[in-house]
Amino acid sequence: MKPQKSVIYRQIPRPDPALLARAAEFGVADLHGALGLVAGRMSLMSPAMNPIAPGQKLCGPAITAWNFPGDNLAIHIALDTAQVGDVLVFTNGGGHQGALWGDVACGFAVKKGVAGAVVHGACRDTDAIRDLGFPVWSTHVSVEQPEKRGPAAVNVPVVADGVLVEPGDIVCGDADGVVVIPLALLAATVAGAEARAANEVKIRARIAAGELPLDILGIRNTIETLGIEQIEGTWQDGQG
Template sequence: MRPVKSVIYKRIPRPDPELIARARRFGVADLHEGLGAVAGRMCLMSPKMLARQDGKRLIGPAITAWNYPGDNLAIHCALEVAEAGDVLVLTNGGGHQGALWGDVACGFAKKQGLAGAVVEGAARDIDAIRELDFPVWSTAVSVEHPEKRGPAAVNVPVTVDGVIVEPGDVVCADTDGVLVIPRALLLHAVDGAEKRAAAEVGIRQLIAAGERPFDIFGFRAAIVEMGIEMKDGTWQDDL
């Protein structure tokens, strides 16, 4: 078996800033739906990836950091090459051993103008992080001591909570979850989100005018077509 090669790439392919600005108008739900059913699911992290503050949002290009389990050298290397507006995407494979992220790193990231951190692994110093008002998502919370010996890799493709993340992919996060949009799909996601948002304006207007979602979405006709019976009674009536 080959040993893991430690490497730090200082640059990433950067997404179109105009597309980022358009995407910033939407939440994770709209962008997820805008990608379509298949890509949307492939790009969405699981509910294990939790926001550690309420009401925070972020969007920006991914700076990736692969950390050996129990070690967080790579996150410090990532902090060295990240630029304002970037999102740190950190992983150690998802174990809780060795906190990947804490308040000291968080304070520096905020000072540098980074957009936030998405951590597959443990974060700690949560109260202090909340006071810093810096957006953080993680799959675990643990204070366990991390080593800083490597190996480490920065700005290489990684798998984070089941989602493939390449450096420069667009990371979107809010209270609903974390979505990673490949750069090649960013325009598709934004176009889809804009269409969805416009359609929902019309749906809300219909509801305000007295229409029912059951009819707006065609569910009444659909259950008839599927042969689903609607009975004017309770389930005890069929005993």
């Protein structure tokens, strides 16, 4: 095996634009659910990954950057490779040492048409970034000064907030969190999200007509199948 070293890949695999546009119509909850129990959980970042402003949303292919702790050289290289609509995904392992993202780089990202940034590490200049209207999710906020010396790796597979992100994977974020859709699963995920959305329309109509979610979702049958005891009384009634 060759020793690992700093590397920059300037291209990423890219999704079908029409398919990406369909994915962007859905929220993180529908896309996460459509991925299924296993892939959905593996692809969902933790609640530590927070939006810096309300109302943010993004959906686009990942440009990835691995940064040495305390350093953000890779994010500037990644930004140089990004195209319109791309999502920047940065990690330094998740530490707060050395802010990975700030308003100066953000201003250039806005000018370039980048869709947003997901930062497994620290972001700073948050008020200025909000004023720019640039969507950012991060696990930390810290003004700690970063170095720009490397080592660095750009557009390689990274693990960001516990999720494997390969260059070109579809990163979607909203107020509920961030999910990463593997490029190979995009078509199936979009189809699943469309089916879920259509089913929810029917469920809401049935609720509006007077049916109970307990019946619509089959919860009564589940209670019976599991043999869960139901007692007509309070918990204190059985004490004494």
